Amino acid sequence: METHQSYWLPSEESEIEENRGGSIVEDQDTLSVEEADNKSRIAEILSGLAEILNEVFENEGKDSSETNITVSAVLDVFMALQYLHRVPVPDFMYLLGGGIGVEWLNEKKNKTFVANFRGNSKIVYAGLLGGDDKLHGSVPLQETKIKKLEYLVDDALNESI
């Protein structure tokens, strides 16, 4: 079975290094390209999530019943995007009724793949893949289960297909 590094948590080594107050310069020198890419991706995910959370927080306290985003929804999105690490970081949006939606778009091919997260450890997805080619479904948020999703998103975004 294919396995993937769980890079959203610091590796044991880097955590130990940080706890020891190790040299930052040295850490950067030894940073692999893959690790740098991972960190860049995490930053992009967090930035996208922060943007929609800020929008929700601006209205916090007025009536959050419609616009509330649960912590579990945020965590679900974050975890799913770690598992789906072969596809680009999507656009994020808040969902009426609570939750987070994400969207991958291939404008040239007129293909769209979307997924919603309600914080219930489930991904609900749908794809418009050109013409009458459509799909929808849901998968539990488990690495082995959502590999299919990664293939579908990758397929939708692939220019050569």
Next chain:
Amino acid sequence: MTVEVPGSSRLSRFIFSKSHFARESRRVKHGAFVPTYSAKIQKLAASVLDGNELSEADIWSAGVTFAEAERTDGRKLKARADIKCEVVLNCKDCNLAVIRETSLHELHANIENWPEVESAQLLAATELSQKSKLELPSETELEVLRSKH
């Protein structure tokens, strides 16, 4: 009695989140059409305005004085998604209906009859967003409307 909106009508779905549209590419995203449970009609619905007979200014005016004013979360109107009613009705495999609900506004309607399965709802919302047209307001115009209201 349910009254269906004619297929020729232009429906406007008011948008209150900047995450529900892409300004640069002038696209509506699926989040704008995801339905919510309506306590009034006790089913899933996406609220729209039948703006067929209205001018641009009147549609934005309704957006501010009706849709924005009715909100309890203080969100401001950001944009709207326009879609022909017949496009909603003809959405393949969706089987949606557009039903008037005029208790708050005489031109208000709901997109109803959403599929039971959540992923099918998502597919329908995505189709509607793709087939709708993004309209952006002039901020100055909206401020004038708000000050009048």
